[in-house]
Amino acid sequence: MPEVWARLEDVSIRYGPKVVMQNLSLDIVDGAITCIIGLSGAGKSTILRLLNGLKRPDAGRVFVRGQEISTLRERDLISIRQTIGFSFQFAALFDSLTIGENVALPLREHTKMSGEEIDKLVSETLESVGLGNVESRYPSELSGGMVKRAGFARAVISNPQCVLYDEPTTGLDPIITHILTNTIKKLRDRLNGTAVVVSHDLGSIYMMADYVAMLFEGAIIAYGTVDELRRSPNPIVQQFLQGSEVGPIPI
Numbered sequence: 138m139p140e141v142w143a144r145l146e147d148v149s150i151r152y153g154p155k156v157v158m159q160n161l162s163l164d165i166v167d168g169a170i171t172c173i174i175g176l177s178g179a180g181k182s183t184i185l186r187l188l189n190g191l192k193r194p195d196a197g198r199v200f201v202r203g204q205e206i207s208t209l210r211e212r213d214l215i216s217i218r219q220t221i222g223f224s225f226q227f228a229a230l231f232d233s234l235t236i237g238e239n240v241a242l243p244l245r246e247h248t249k250m251s252g253e254e255i256d257k258l259v260s261e262t263l264e265s266v267g268l269g270n271v272e273s274r275y276p277s278e279l280s281g282g283m284v285k286r287a288g289f290a291r292a293v294i295s296n297p298q299c300v301l302y303d304e305p306t307t308g309l310d311p312i313i314t315h316i317l318t319n320t321i322k323k324l325r326d327r328l329n330g331t332a333v334v335v336s337h338d339l340g341s342i343y344m345m346a347d348y349v350a351m352l353f354e355g356a357i358i359a360y361g362t363v364d365e366l367r368r369s370p371n372p373i374v375q376q377f378l379q380g381s382e383v384g385p386i387p388i
């Protein structure tokens with residue numbers, strides 16, 4: 138049996154009358170890349186927020202490395218969050234800081250590295266996502282795609298055990314998509330780290346996913362390797378993978 142990095146156990150979430158998750162359970166395998174797919178509004182981002190304690194379930198439990206985090210106090214969550222990188226869907230950089238300062242933030246806050254060491258690591262990490270010589274620029278001076286990649290660099294700079302990526306390649310061109318997909322794989326290979334990737338980009342999912350979980354109407358309706366998912370007899374999975382408007386998914 139593979140080791141489990143995190144586990145959602147019978148998680149339910151609702152907003153007012155709207156049920157977003159109903160007794161949802163999912164294991165995130167340690168050292169693997171798990172991709173989460175599903176329609177807009179299915180609850181994919183919510184799964185990432187549950188995994189680093191930004192969101193608490195209304196019922197059910199969330200475990201990270203065997204520790205239940207859904208009941209931890211905010212200040213006890215901080216040390217867990219330091220082991221988890223989060224690449225937000227919208228890069229969430231500080232406009233008043235340069236790109237270099239933004240990417241350096243996790244190191245300044247949580248390590249005792251010297252300014253020189255930090256500068257070196259910042260430029261190496263930016264290079265690894267295809268961004269050279271942008272340290273002194275401000276977010277407003279870069280394209281949306283470049284800002285997104287800078288957010289990605291910030292998420293991985295402190296070599297976290299796990300990185301959560303919310304739509305890392307949405308809106309980016311195929312070349313950058315390829316670079317980022319490879320970066321996700323390299324990080325996992327180098328650190329034996331875990332990644333959870335919310336993505337709509339089937340090409341990059343097929344390239345990187347060890348496991349794919351499909352979320353539909355509040356539950357995980359399919360889980361397995363890419364091959365297993367492609368062979369799934371479930372018509373909802375097939376419709377989603379084929380991007381067809383014909384099928385059981387209400388449009």
Ligand SMILES: Nc1ncnc2c1ncn2[C@@H]1O[C@H](COP(=O)(O)OP(=O)(O)O)[C@@H](O)[C@H]1O
Nearest residue numbers: 152157175176177178179180181182183184335
């Ligand atoms: N703070 C909130 N208040 C009310 N509804 C919310 C809130 N956050 C998320 N939702 C709803 O929960 C559902 C799941 O959201 P989300 O996890 O962002 O979906 P996805 O990332 O799959 O598009 C959506 O229908 C969304 O409208």
Ligand SMILES: [Mg+2]
Nearest residue numbers: 181182183226
């Ligand atoms: Mg989302």
